[in-house]
Amino acid sequence: MLEFDGLHKSFGDNHVLDGVGFTVAPGTMFGFCGSNGAGKTTTMRIAMGLVRPDAGAVRWQGHHLDQEIRRRIGYMPEERGLYPKMKVGEQVTYFARLHGLDAAAAARASEEWVSRLGLGERRGDPVEKLSLGNQQRVQLAAALVSRPEVLILDEPFSGLDPVGVDSLAEGLLDQVRQGVPVVFSSHQLDLVERLCDSVGILAGGSMVATGTVEELRRREAGRLLRVVVPDAAHGWAAGLPGVRVVSEQAGDTLLELAPGTDDQSVLAAALRTGRVRHFAWREPTLVELFREVVAAPGAPEAVAS
Amino acid sequence: MTAPGTPGSAALVRLVAGREVSTRIRDKTFLISSAVILLLVLGAVAFQVVIASGAGKVTVGVVGDRSALQPALQAEGKAVGADVTVVGLAGEAAARTALAAGDVDGALVVGSGGAPRLLVERKADPQLTATVQGAVGQLAIGRQLAQAGIDPLDVPQVGVTVVNPGTDPTGERTGIAIVGIIVLYTLLILMGQFVAQGVVEEKSTRVVELLLSTMRPWQLLAGKIIGLGLLGLAQIVAISVVGISGALLFDVVSLPGQLIGTVLTVVAWFVLGYAFYAAVFAAAASLVSRQEDLASVITPMTVLLVIGFFIALQSAGDPSGSLATVTSYIPGLSPLVMPVRMAAGAAAWWEVVLAVVLMLVAIALVVRLGGRIYAGALLRTSGKTKIREALRAERL
Ligand SMILES: Nc1ncnc2c1ncn2[C@@H]1O[C@H](COP(=O)(O)OP(=O)(O)O)[C@@H](O)[C@H]1O
Ligand SMILES: [Mg+2]
Numbered sequence: 001m002l003e004f005d006g007l008h009k010s011f012g013d014n015h016v017l018d019g020v021g022f023t024v025a026p027g028t029m030f031g032f033c034g035s036n037g038a039g040k041t042t043t044m045r046i047a048m049g050l051v052r053p054d055a056g057a058v059r060w061q062g063h064h065l066d067q068e069i070r071r072r073i074g075y076m077p078e079e080r081g082l083y084p085k086m087k088v089g090e091q092v093t094y095f096a097r098l099h100g101l102d103a104a105a106a107a108r109a110s111e112e113w114v115s116r117l118g119l120g121e122r123r124g125d126p127v128e129k130l131s132l133g134n135q136q137r138v139q140l141a142a143a144l145v146s147r148p149e150v151l152i153l154d155e156p157f158s159g160l161d162p163v164g165v166d167s168l169a170e171g172l173l174d175q176v177r178q179g180v181p182v183v184f185s186s187h188q189l190d191l192v193e194r195l196c197d198s199v200g201i202l203a204g205g206s207m208v209a210t211g212t213v214e215e216l217r218r219r220e221a222g223r224l225l226r227v228v229v230p231d232a233a234h235g236w237a238a239g240l241p242g243v244r245v246v247s248e249q250a251g252d253t254l255l256e257l258a259p260g261t262d263d264q265s266v267l268a269a270a271l272r273t274g275r276v277r278h279f280a281w282r283e284p285t286l287v288e289l290f291r292e293v294v295a296a297p298g299a300p301e302a303v304a305s
Numbered sequence: 306m307t308a309p310g311t312p313g314s315a316a317l318v319r320l321v322a323g324r325e326v327s328t329r330i331r332d333k334t335f336l337i338s339s340a341v342i343l344l345l346v347l348g349a350v351a352f353q354v355v356i357a358s359g360a361g362k363v364t365v366g367v368v369g370d371r372s373a374l375q376p377a378l379q380a381e382g383k384a385v386g387a388d389v390t391v392v393g394l395a396g397e398a399a400a401r402t403a404l405a406a407g408d409v410d411g412a413l414v415v416g417s418g419g420a421p422r423l424l425v426e427r428k429a430d431p432q433l434t435a436t437v438q439g440a441v442g443q444l445a446i447g448r449q450l451a452q453a454g455i456d457p458l459d460v461p462q463v464g465v466t467v468v469n470p471g472t473d474p475t476g477e478r479t480g481i482a483i484v485g486i487i488v489l490y491t492l493l494i495l496m497g498q499f500v501a502q503g504v505v506e507e508k509s510t511r512v513v514e515l516l517l518s519t520m521r522p523w524q525l526l527a528g529k530i531i532g533l534g535l536l537g538l539a540q541i542v543a544i545s546v547v548g549i550s551g552a553l554l555f556d557v558v559s560l561p562g563q564l565i566g567t568v569l570t571v572v573a574w575f576v577l578g579y580a581f582y583a584a585v586f587a588a589a590a591s592l593v594s595r596q597e598d599l600a601s602v603i604t605p606m607t608v609l610l611v612i613g614f615f616i617a618l619q620s621a622g623d624p625s626g627s628l629a630t631v632t633s634y635i636p637g638l639s640p641l642v643m644p645v646r647m648a649a650g651a652a653a654w655w656e657v658v659l660a661v662v663l664m665l666v667a668i669a670l671v672v673r674l675g676g677r678i679y680a681g682a683l684l685r686t687s688g689k690t691k692i693r694e695a696l697r698a699e700r701l
Binding site for chain 2: 048049050051052067070071073075077079080081082083084085086094095097098099100142
């Protein structure tokens with residue numbers, strides 16, 4: 001288990017993390033979501049020993065992360081960084097060696113990863129000569145080359161085209177299949193929904209929601225009702241007790257029902273307007289869940305930016 | 306499967322140092338500057354060769370009877386260490402022409418009456434004057450003795466035995482020290498710049514975050530300083546070997562032992578100076594995040610080096626002066642000034658020990674403080690960090 005436990009961190013008066021905790025099981029992918037400035041990067045940097053937490057700890061298999069364990073973690077920082085004038089192959093080899101591989105093993109692993117990521121022909125080129133997308137691949141190679149036991153990736157998908165996104169996603173799923181716990185942060189919630197076994201949403205300094213996408217859905221399900229009534233006048237549902245109109249467009253209405261509201265009374269009201277073409281509980285998307293939890297009272301700071 | 310072991314501190318420092326060396330050794334700036342320094346030293350040797358081959362050769366033209374003068378001039382020349390050639394000249398006009406053309410260094414006009422006159426183009430070389438004066442005087446005495454009936458051969462000739470063939474051993478050592486100081490100064494500036502650029506490169510490209518996820522700041526700093534230091538040391542040793550071999554080969558120094566001693570002193574002071582400046586340059590560079598801002602933080606250190614360099618040059622002329630004496634103790638300046646004073650024989654052993662101890666104390670302080678600044682400022686990759694902020698920042 002990779003455990004983030006009760007992390008607190010303030011920068012001066014800015015209380016960024018206020019008891020952040022979640023766990024990631026081996027062989028699962030964890031999507032780490034939150035608004036800009038929520039503290040995702042800070043959390044990951046704490047794990048990598050780049051920021052010192054005021055309280056709390058990060059553990060892998062029950063052990064506090066220290067320099068030795070961190071060398072077995074593959075990390076991709078939010079701000080990408082490589083030596084621009086160093087050759088692709090040499091660079092990946094260097095990072096493999098920093099992670100503890102001996103010279104021969106590092107050279108072999110570098111060779112392997114550079115080819116696997118489709119950079120075989122660019123092995124001898126300095127990194128600065130590569131396109132941004134390819135530089136990102138080198139960055140990934142640097143994170144993966146030492147066969148890390150854990151992967152922590154800060155917005156690995158940002159800046160990639162759809163093809164790049166797919167190949168990175170495939171690469172990460174491959175790691176997961178080998179039993180590596182993967183944590184990545186992302187704003188692309190559709191991607192998180194597609195790839196991740198579990199999701200955590202950070203807002204207001206703590207995890208406002210964690211669990212599988214399924215669990216989160218169930219928590220929020222039964223509240224959003226989609227009703228399509230083509231003949232209804234605009235605002236047909238506005239006066240119904242316990243009902244909030246989320247959106248309404250040419251009769252396609254999304255309603256949020258307060259707990260205890262009877263859906264059958266809504267159906268009756270809909271029928272009174274004329275034809276009812278669609279009436280169903282709607283599974284919220286992760287985007288909607290995200291909006292929901294992030295906008296919830298108690299987490300007002302997180303809405304900023 | 307390759308199970309990664311855990312590299313210890315030494316292994317990490319070695320990896321960082323290895324990367325520094327292998328990148329720099331292919332770097333154009335490094336290669337060009339190495340070539341320039343080497344040429345400079347070879348130039349100094351060549352200059353000495355030319356000077357040495359030209360020294361001690363005197364050509365004297367004689368107007369009038371030179372049968373007696375020629376052997377006297379040559380004997381006299383030998384005594385003062387000059388190789389005298391005597392040529393006959395037709396008259397005073399011919400003498401002036403020969404002087405103007407540079408065919409002779411002086412022309413001796415022996416008239417029928419009165420004292421002989423020595424014509425020179427501009428200024429009389431003391432060696433020439435001494436030779437001519439001696440020869441003429443000897444002949445005159447011989448003549449007078451002969452007139453008095455005494456056989457001139459009975460006059461004992463003073464045999465000159467050269468005890469110390471180097472005319473001025475401390476002067477020679479000082480000259481070597483000056484060449485050494487030029488090399489030392491150039492290498493300190495060069496290596497200091499390399500350290501500073503390397504630190505800023507890692508910050509500006511943000512690669513530092515990835516590096517610090519595998520090692521501590523001090524390991525990164527130590528690797529960088531040691532790597533570039535070994536490169537600098539290799540360079541100064543290579544230059545010394547080439548310089549010494551050249552000097553010995555062309556026989557431009559009279560005392561090879563003193564040459565080697567002076568060069569070793571310079572190399573030792575290079576090591577001390579490098580340790581000091583590398584730490585200072587690294588700490589200063591860690592405060593900025595862009596190469597463009599680098600000049601603003603390292604200029605004070607560069608100025609200190611330049612000042613030290615000029616004081617060193619000045620102290621070659623006045624090695625016991627108060628400026629040279631005081632600055633030869635000041636850490637940071639001492640690596641440039643002390644070798645010159647030592648070469649000039651103006652520094653007592655305890656003075657050298659004191660300067661070294663002060664320098665070591667300063668290095669210890671600078672490495673500690675610089676390391677703290679470096680560690681505190683390294684991850685602040687935006688804008689400029691103040692020293693106070695860096696010292697107060699949380700250290701990893
Ligand atoms: N080194 C730092 N010094 C001061 N404030 C910081 C520092 N790093 C992050 N912060 C602040 O912490 C908050 C969280 O930032 P971050 O962790 O980068 O959020 P996220 O990655 O979720 O966008 C932001 O308000 C940011 O300004
Ligand atoms: Mg971030």
